[in-house]
Amino acid sequence: MSLHDDEKAGPLATGPALKIEVVERHELRRKKRKPQANAVTPQARWRQRNPIAAWCHSATASAIRRGIIERQPCEVCGDPKTDAHHPEWKTPLFCQWLAGSIIRRPSAN
Template sequence: MTDKPSPQTKWNSEHPLEMLAHQYVRSALKRGLLERQPCEVCGEAETDAHHDDYDQPRKVRWLCRRHHQQHHAERRKA
């Protein structure tokens, strides 16, 4: 019987550039090089970092979970 990787493990291995960008944000926040900002749409304080371009890991937009998910849903439709 083989152990099946978790969906997150599978995503991580299939998206190395995205993983590096996410790791950069976590590290920069922890080291004080990047400061979490309110959602650029609604001003909510609890936000996710969103990358429009994973080749630019330092360039993030701050979106609350609702607007982050909405943004990705709209991109999938396009």
């Protein structure tokens, strides 16, 4: 058995030493994604095009985390898993609590 100059033998000299690479969790997720032609994600593009809506989302999320407002069950079906629906983006603390399936349902217009 011969070793190359850049490889080191293990403690028992049974073979080349293993190269262990420490990879952070977020790097693993990034490696699994397909490379995009433009490095800007769809979420980042949405935030750039809708700054008031993005501010409203983050203000509502912050208020929920701080306990200023409390997530309520859906006003239509009673489902406990809800999203905040804002009739007006400039008032992030005044929202309707609706289930995701109801928010994404096509309107009856």
